[in-house]
Amino acid sequence: MSGPSLAAWLRAQDETRLAALLRARPDLATPSPGDTSVLATRAGIRASIARACEDLDSFTLTVLEALLLAGADLGPRPLTEVSALLGKGVPVRAAKAAVELLRSRALAWGPDAALCVPPAATEAVTLFPAGLGRPDPQLDEVDLPALLDRLDEGERKLLETLASGQPTGRTKDAGVVVPLERARNPVQKLLARGLLLRRDAETVELPRQVGLALRGDRAFRAVEVTEPRLDTGGYPLSTVDSTAAGAAMELGRQVEALIGFWSEEPPPVLRSGGLGVRELRRLAKEIEVEERRAGLLAELVVGAGLVGDSEGNEPEWVPTTLADTWLVGTPEHRWATLAQTWLDLPRLPGLYGRRDEKDRPLGVLSEELRRPVAPRERRRVLDLLADLPPGATVKDVRQLAAVLAWRAPRRGGRLRDDLVEWTVGEGTALGVIALDALAGPGRTLLTEGPIAAAKAMAEALPAPVDHVLVQADLTVVAPGPLEADLAADIALVADVESAGGATVYRVTEATARRALDAGRSAADLHELFRSRSRTPVPQSLTYLIDDVARRHGRLRGGAAGSFLRCDDPVLVAEVLASAAAERLDLRRIAPTVLVSPMSLAEVLDGLRAAGFAPAAEGPDGQVLDLRPAGRRITARTRHNRRPMLPGGPSEDQLLAVIAQMKAGDAAAATPRGATISPTDSATTLALLRAAAEAGRSVWLGFVDNHGVASQRVVNPVSVAGGMLEGFDQAHGALRRFPVHRITSVAVVEDV
Template sequence: MATTFADQLRSLPDEALGALIQLRPDLVIPVPADVSALAVRAQSRNSVARCLDGLDEFTLAVLDAARLTRAADTALTSVRAVLELTTGISEEDVRLAIDRLRVRFLLHGPEDGLQVVGAVDEVTSPYPAGLGRPADFLDPQAAALCADPAKLRRTVLAAPPGARAVLDRLAAGPPIGALTRDAVAEPVRWLVDQHVLVPVSEAGRAPRPDGELVELPREIGMLLRRDTGPLGVLRPSAPVPDGPVRDQRAADSAGAGQTMEAVRAAEAVLESLAAEPAPVLRAGGLGVRDLKRLAKAAGVDEAGAALLVEISYAAGLLGEAENGQNQDNFLPTGAYDLWRAAGIAHRWAALARAWLTMTRQPGLIGRRDERDRPINALAPDAERAGAPQARREALTALAELDPGAAPAADDLLALLAWQAPRRARGRETAHRDAYAGAALLGITGLGALTSYARLLLTDAGPDDGDPLGVHPEDAHADAVRALDQLLPAPVDHILVQADLTVIVPGPPEPELATELDVLAEPESAGGASVFRVTPASVRRALDVGYQAADLHALFRRRSRTPVPQTLTYLIDDTARRHGGLRSGSAGSYLRSDDEALLAEVVADRRLGTLDLRRIAPTVLVSPRPVARLLGALRENGYAPVAEDAGGTTVLTRPKARRAPSRSPRIAEPAAPVLAGPRLAGVVEQLRRGDIATRAARRAPVTVRAAHGQAIPGLTAVQQHTQAMAVLQQAVRDKARVWVGYVDSHGATLSRLVRPVSLSAGYLRAEDERGESLHTFALHRITAAVTEE
């Protein structure tokens, strides 16, 4: 019969052992050598604490009941004892909670002899269920009081109001109080004099009459909980959040609209940084003034701008580049151009993936750290390793509700606190930030989780086609397709109005979007975008190489409405004036066949800073650079063009500055998903490790002596030359031998093999049990003995 923890694990069938590994994947990172090593790891503090973090409130309460009902002499409990302590709860719910603890091996053993894993007491509160220690452990007089139930009730009923308030507070847990205020000193002193409270030392082990800490004995705490039960209020099922239930189609529609707005705002932020790069602060991060500028450019508040900046950086769309003056600036990367050319659904999926997995908490931006300094966007102070898990917890809780459920943030936090109270403690702010970020990105619509976001949260499980999970992007293809069906189809046409506004009735195709960036100025964005054609935008189009005829043809091809005559006149008039002036380097020069136009330029006081000077009837020169000359002329209503030394017009398409490309900063999941072939392989490896361990125990005495084990009557270790002789003979006879060797990690192992060849410093041998071929370096072999 199995008696040890390792024996109980070893006796499990493969399905049960695989279930344990799935519930506690940290046990096989890395895969232990055998089941004994697995058992040691399963009882370690870190692994037990990680397992407890995933348990719900009721299961933890049942675990506390098991701790409270342990016998003093054997430290064992039973299912019946736990059932007696969980009064008012159905037996089925309690047994299900016990099964959850047993399948995780936090409780193990038969029903009448359950044992709590020792590390549970080390990583949980020393006061199970908020109850103190027994009275006979704390103080003999308190034990005598608790031994007389009638006297104990009379003493509690006779407590003054202040003392009764103290008792109620300690009964709710934890049962330890401190004398820190004079206002409570008198009521506490009365309770101490009546032996209802026991003074304890700070270590909580030995009584100390003059101590500042007091403890409520367990028996008195259970008496005060007579209305709620010994364990307090128990909730076997999760609280159901109150809130409206949205129509799923309405939620999806609202969410899809928000995804378009999120993509537009992210693009606006990055375009603003491309036009005017923001310097990197000396302490790291983005300055407050630059963040306000980006928020204004994107049409969002500062919190929204901070979130978009963080997501863009995590997605690899934003990076840092030196400006040539030993100053790093934030700039879009080369990946931004590829991202911008993709469809809206793909662009949104890239942002959503980065948000889900980035180890940043944008909600902290704008707050102050422990040194009372503001936390800036992209600063190191906003780094939080637990942020990805907090987001996934919040969204998973939403996904587990009925479709269309739109709970309030407080109700969602209450649900999370029940599902994993140990993990949710201290993460309230992170969960609220996750809820707000999901709304801004369109993951939720009208407060409800959208259908495409549910697909985004569903990771692709390992299958026969991808057993190692090396194509995680396939997990989001369904989400992209679902969102594509909700978004309006990209349009390839525009509606030109008489007031020179251009309406795009939907998301523009990439080619049309590129044309509009040159031809018009954006005025508003949304389901339908509005642009305006201005003289400056027409001149910009002419600067990049369009001719007047090209612009007329483009508007005729793209517009579903007749091109207004005002637009035709604007293009022709701007084109006629365009290139009337030409500049080059002198500093710079300005020439024109129109002498009257040059005379007007020279006489223009607004251009006095250019220091223009006529050197010929048709030529002016300036000491200023060409770029400054062109900019000043254009700002004052002229339309010059640049030319090279041969007089050929130079087309000036603005060159976009980009930071070096960088990989998205995405956190890896805490543990891989183990299922199917991978899980079966881990279980098989553990079983093989057990076989190898048992085989090592059966190895001949000479081999074990070579490994340094103490063997009575053996005073010398077999020489290396003798081992080589045994192996050479085994190769000739095709006999099996025991080989002792030291692996690359310094561990000493033994293996029964059949040598195949011995050459070039290596032994090649077959392991018939494992049906595999092994190669041993000869200098690592410590012994070799023929099988008897």
Template structure:
């Protein structure tokens, strides 16, 4: 997250003050006393060095980890207040350090050697940006307020008192302690006590990111603005005189006097009361940001000149010094010399805060916005609709992969599915191409389809697809839903162009979006928090997601624009609103998070996770134990309401930082619970269909796999929905005969799986096609055609439609063709014949293509946008190692058994039994050890380790010398000593 560059607003001309309370401006309403209190001149945090007379104004010193020392405040505690972030971390207990590492797992790569390294790493820009992205809006507003709050002084308010003014309101005051605790837990704030005490300190990097320019719309402090403008001492004297302040030749004292004036509500109000007409409205235009505006610095209007003469507006660059007299400026203007006609000015922070009444934000948002209800359906209706869609999802995936197992689509050279193959899949499934891409990506995420790895690569089902087919429908659906929740690949960008201008292909590279699992989980969790059967208002849902992670609204880095069907470019997404724009007035930009949330809602409906826009009850176990209303399935003979869910979901299990084996077991349990919750809503597979006289068969529900496969072979699907309609045609019956079925087989199968007698038209159709099937035989000549019916061959030879085949008679019952056998077969079938292929021995060849399978493949690994959460064992070992390293860095080494110390003062030799006991004890207590070690080459060394595990003749420990976890054979350890204080 890079802070946005300064934006300018033209402030010349009349302006209207924005609505809201009036804060002491001429001709306005009654005065309202600002709660902002005067403080000493605030030292700018992390500003660029300025030059000139005022360059030293507000300068601050910095210490270790980039944080200046906190003011020393005497108190009754024996422990002194921490002066740096490292000292603050050193004062925390192990649980607090583990919580920090869990909240910011990037700090563990690699494990820091001590607390000083941890503090340094926690203050790096990349890590701070990642930590800020995990904050909700009010916690972020608190950090933004800390970035612009004045430092505490001897007579001024504390930082907490300043925050109460910067973030006014009862709800904000109630939520503020928790926000500060959250910031301190993430090591973004440090200080003495909970939430950083009375004077919490924001880490320097966060101050740089949030301070200037500030997301609050505030400009730099006066001291920084004056230093940037490089105002001359003469110009400062003019400003002091115009403001009615005593003259001083010290630039630091001059800026301090102006700062005291601007932070005194009464004196500031009196100053603005004397402003000329139009001056205060100009300030109001910059009040909520951006704080920069463009004015004519050389020849300003009267209101602008009045503001510049009192430093209520300050030139934003060094070429705006108006230190010469008005006469000199006039002479210079007449002669055609001087500065540019227009320049940029900035509104100092102290002036803006007075105009705002001391508020950092237009409206603090301590309470998350509620997700509005768009419509409420009966929960039973929602579950029924979702269950029906879940079955349709299973049928769609099975139909797609059933086609690909016989006609696998090729893999593009760059990877992915070609446009033609995607279009063909969409036609097969009778869905839009975007949905076809989703079903292909879903099967890929579940490990059901993959590249076969051959020379001519193609996508084909994996062996896992066969296992999936053998599972019950509820279990098959739960596996698909769990894979979708955990996948980082998304189908939404398919068809768009990446940053290189290449179209993104389904199953191809460039579709991973790291935040996708988190956005899916948070979106569905919000749905779960609504009353059962409630469909949310999407606008309010998006606003809630923005509140939860306001800094994760970045644009899709892989996207330059969608490729529309008409080939036109829809242009870039709209620009974001200015800082601090009220949510109701903000035109929501097309951000990655908003797009992911939109895709989540659309895909959840397709998959059956939701029904009619509301979350299905059987999908709740997949989301985790914190989801409202989630219940475990009841044991046999128990009422469903009797068993309360206590386990996590599949998505949550992969995010909660526990050992991988435990995560996988919990995810499998969540899948099982979701399948059991869906089972009562799924009808039993049917073994019969309704055959009708119009050559159709109606399946009123899901069919058994054998029946479904047979019907798919001898009939074509005509329509889908609550019931599936199959149509029998001569071509479909011939397809079954080509696959090796006989007419008797077809009659027998239909009679055994029909609730009604087989209609005569269907019987006649089967017999007629079977009678004609195989009368013509095709072989290789290039190809030949033989038939016992001379008249049939003579008619075929005279048929003009057969001219492309270049037929010629070899014998009364044999014709030769120049076309290959497969082309000859296809052409004859197009002409209405029913030929059969035969081998060189004259046997009929089955026309059913071979079923393709890939070698065993693992599902694609997610590509997260952040490090994985550490498990409990890693956290415990890391905290021990950090403590041990910090202890070793601050305390001297003292052998435990000096009696056996060698003459050179090295580490004493230790009996193996004593060494083993010492290391086992250190594993339990976390005590760091000093060991002597001889490697395989006989080289001796001494190391400081933090033992984690002693097992099988080896000790696993964090080695502070190598800064990594290592394993040492016990027989190579020559001595062991605890590291103790003198």
């Protein structure tokens, strides 16, 4: 039985089906095909077929393999034969639905009684459909069950191994086929019996008939008609969102600590790019996180443009000016920036620590972690979670990998399962996922973008509090996120000791002196704790502040190079007698004044290291804050970091492509009018005018300004001044054609 060609079948399809095909396989429309024959040729190319199969689910791919197994790549085959190969447990309606999906992608065509697939599908999908080898005509009349029963244990085991896996194997015994009586091992015996086929000097293949016999005449060992079910649980959505909000707050605190650390001590950029292992460990220790999480944070801040390569003679990873904008943002907007960066990040931070093909470890921020498909695969995992009801959790992450493997088994490669685990882990760290469920702000991020997601996170975050709880052990407990001004004041006078739902700060002599160095007075600090603490301020904290303040600023410094002044000559003498005086090159110019050629910052740091408590002062005598603000580099213009997801052509573009193909088909058809020679210009003009008056289409041969010849169908509107003006069906627009460039013309007769 012979069936229609793919081109003929495509010509018979309406615009809706053709548009659906081009939407599913956008590569077929680029560049725009001149006619349906070109479209059919492209649809049958191995590379295009392989791309079209990437989004097919496991069952549809199985049906395609069954079509190949039935020989639909060689000639039409009925659906009943395909259903028989799939097995009795597969519903016919499921097979029909899969075939219809294959038709919609031009991977199969024809009626159910005569289905065809492109010949190149064998190479694009699999050389061995259902894991079966090629048939051997010599075995068609052989009683295989009886022959298999006579095999010894070694021969039987070898055949079963090939039948359960790849039907080919490599062996040195494939070199020469010897008679059965001279055979010394299972391979030689099976070759002699004809139950194995020799493909080359080192390769043998199990014939299809033998494989089917060993499987009990079942072509497919197992056919998964539907995707695996997820074992789900659930939490109230409010619980999931509050957990996500806690993760978002912790993320913001850690990124803020990273920016502060790298502002003061930017790590070097490796010669090969990336961040060194030692620097990553320093960062992890400094901000008190695990090494792998530190790597994720580093990837995020660089991806968001908050940190960049200084690109100097000795390049370093330095915070950019965008970091300052991020630092003053609200918690929800800071989170949304980082979450969107992660969603679109064309890199796989989870690869850190693995080794490349040369057994070299892959480093954080290195080029080896770049994977352009990462955003697409990340979204696949999140979309699967988004399909679940709000608050629904997945009890086993491996089930997510199993579902995604069924939905698109040809995607993900060897990292497919790892990608699922990494996405869930990283999403949890960012507060996009919580308790193995997609959080509300994360769901909003996927569907509506970062601005709406920031609003959703603002609702999930606990309301800022305007008070703290001061404890007798000099700790200050923040029972929730602090208001911005209070958070800044507490961060100046105390260091974070532990973070979480409630943040614990600790006040020490060093932190109290830091606040005094920044210009705060002892009265300011007393008022801060008196007005903002819901618990009584312990005497130990009051004594600590007063003691530090009493010693602070007694010694004053200014720029001379630098100078020191003190109302107490005894203290001036004590400074001069210290070892630091010689290092700082201090000398007395008055009983209460010392000067140094070194900068004021160096002098103050040196004296503090020696146990003194000097303060810097300005021309008005007020205390100055000389703490370095941290290094910054100019933020570079960031290109659009949206993932390279296939958007496909618009509906209007699809219709234009289809119109061009239809016009190309009409132009390629043998015209029924007489072709006019270009030298017969008068007759050409007369024919064009007559077509314009009668509203008839003409078939033109035309050469453009670049000397490119083409054929097209045109509806003439007017002919004047040596110019044809008409509607070009291929481009869907009114165009002008110089008559002297028309090489041939004929009237397109109605069929």
